[in-house]
Amino acid sequence: MSKQGVILLNLGSPDSTEVSDVRKYLREFLMDGRVLDAPYPIRWFLVNCLILPTRPRESAEAYSEVWLDEGSPLIVTSRQQQAALAEKIDIPVGLGMRYGNPSTPDALKELLDQGVDDLFIIPMYPHYAMSSYETAVVALMDAAREMKPDLKTTLLPPFYQDPGYIDAMVERAMPSLKDGDFDKLVFSFHGIPQRHLVKGDPSHSHCLTTHDCCNTCHPAHATCYRHQCAMTVEKFVAAAKIPKDKYMITFQSRLGREPWLHPYTDKALEQLPKDGHKKVKVMCPAFTADCLETLEEIAMRGRESFLESGGEAFEQIPCLNELPAFIDFLASKVKDWQNGAYETAHATPPAYVAQK
Numbered sequence: 001m002s003k004q005g006v007i008l009l010n011l012g013s014p015d016s017t018e019v020s021d022v023r024k025y026l027r028e029f030l031m032d033g034r035v036l037d038a039p040y041p042i043r044w045f046l047v048n049c050l051i052l053p054t055r056p057r058e059s060a061e062a063y064s065e066v067w068l069d070e071g072s073p074l075i076v077t078s079r080q081q082q083a084a085l086a087e088k089i090d091i092p093v094g095l096g097m098r099y100g101n102p103s104t105p106d107a108l109k110e111l112l113d114q115g116v117d118d119l120f121i122i123p124m125y126p127h128y129a130m131s132s133y134e135t136a137v138v139a140l141m142d143a144a145r146e147m148k149p150d151l152k153t154t155l156l157p158p159f160y161q162d163p164g165y166i167d168a169m170v171e172r173a174m175p176s177l178k179d180g181d182f183d184k185l186v187f188s189f190h191g192i193p194q195r196h197l198v199k200g201d202p203s204h205s206h207c208l209t210t211h212d213c214c215n216t217c218h219p220a221h222a223t224c225y226r227h228q229c230a231m232t233v234e235k236f237v238a239a240a241k242i243p244k245d246k247y248m249i250t251f252q253s254r255l256g257r258e259p260w261l262h263p264y265t266d267k268a269l270e271q272l273p274k275d276g277h278k279k280v281k282v283m284c285p286a287f288t289a290d291c292l293e294t295l296e297e298i299a300m301r302g303r304e305s306f307l308e309s310g311g312e313a314f315e316q317i318p319c320l321n322e323l324p325a326f327i328d329f330l331a332s333k334v335k336d337w338q339n340g341a342y343e344t345a346h347a348t349p350p351a352y353v354a355q356k
């Protein structure tokens with residue numbers, strides 16, 4: 001008789017706002033070849049000689065702005081999501097972070113110690129990116145291979161257009177949107193370098209080869225972050241009945257000099273008031289839990305620059321966090337798995353983006 005378990009995967013935070021802890025976290029994060037994908041010696045130089053001398057101090061200050069008594073918002077909320085899901089299902093639920101703690105190997109070990117030998121993996125990312133979903137899954141699989149090579153694993157595919165996820169987002173946003181008192185609803189997604197889209201295209205012939213590639217049906221969309229973000233928005237605005245002229249998609253949090261997906265959120269928030277859009281609401285659908293990037297970058301710095309540029313009203317809509325509709329959605333995915341919906345088709349991430 002096999003014993004089932006679930007693991008939630010997310011990105012992770014530093015252990016504290018001490019510069020030394022932030023440096024340790026950023027080193028682990030940025031030395032990940034799926035995040036900074038330059039060859040190892042170049043990555044080592046970039047991280048150790050250009051980024052780590054200054055960024056940890058700046059990031060530590062940013063973390064201090066949002067840190068809670070219980071710790072990082074991302075970790076605190078992830079723990080709440082874990083507990084809420086565990087209440088809904090009668091099997092163990094673990095929580096593993098790709099960087100920092102609780103680490104993915106530690107979370108897996110805890111589940112294995114409870115006798116789990118059949119694991120459902122839920123990356124808490126609605127969209128596929130090499131630097132988020134894929135690296136989280138690879139870290140889990142690597143740990144599983146070390147600790148229990150015969151572990152049965154099933155992977156939840158990216159849920160960017162799943163009606164349960166879209167409905168939960170609509171429920172989350174409706175109290176803020178229903179009076180229609182806004183000029184623009186900005187969907188701000190975490191950005192990635194444009195190059196990552198091209199690299200993640202298994203056909204090597206679709207992503208970014210035409211200006212509207214993401215609207216042209218293609219198998220590459222199974223791993224196309226930009227397409228998946230656009231689909232989330234398409235489904236959301238249809239469900240929430242938001243007219244075409246009242247929303248836009250932007251990409252935030254870029255790092256470095258190469259081009260990332262655009263339009264860029266920071267530039268858009270400066271430009272919108274100048275174009276007469278004085279009242280905005282902002283949603284961040286790539287994040288299932290509020291974190292540094294939503295609470296500090298958007299709700300604090302984004303708000304400030306929008307208002308300084310002539311904006312009059314700025315409202316940030318919270319992430320799904322522990323919204324019951326979202327937890328119910330996760331529980332329904334667990335049920336689907338238990339009913340055999342996922343087979344083994346998604347048990348391993350695509351090998352073509354394997355990165356050392």
Ligand SMILES: C=CC1=C(C)c2cc3[nH]c(cc4nc(cc5[nH]c(cc1n2)c(C)c5CCC(=O)O)C(CCC(=O)O)=C4C)c(C)c3C=C
Binds near residue numbers: 014055255
């Ligand atoms: C939602 C999915 C995410 C993708 C895709 C992603 C790509 C990506 N991120 C960086 C660099 C940084 N991101 C940082 C924070 C951060 N990123 C995500 C999610 C995605 N990142 C989250 C949830 C968080 C918040 C973590 C928290 O503790 O709250 C940071 C650290 C903070 C900082 O110094 O700004 C960096 C650095 C790159 C380079 C990248 C794609 C290549």
Ligand SMILES: [Fe+2]
Binds near residue numbers: 190253
């Ligand atoms: Fe990030």
Ligand SMILES: [Fe+2]
Binds near residue numbers: 208213215224
């Ligand atoms: Fe695309």
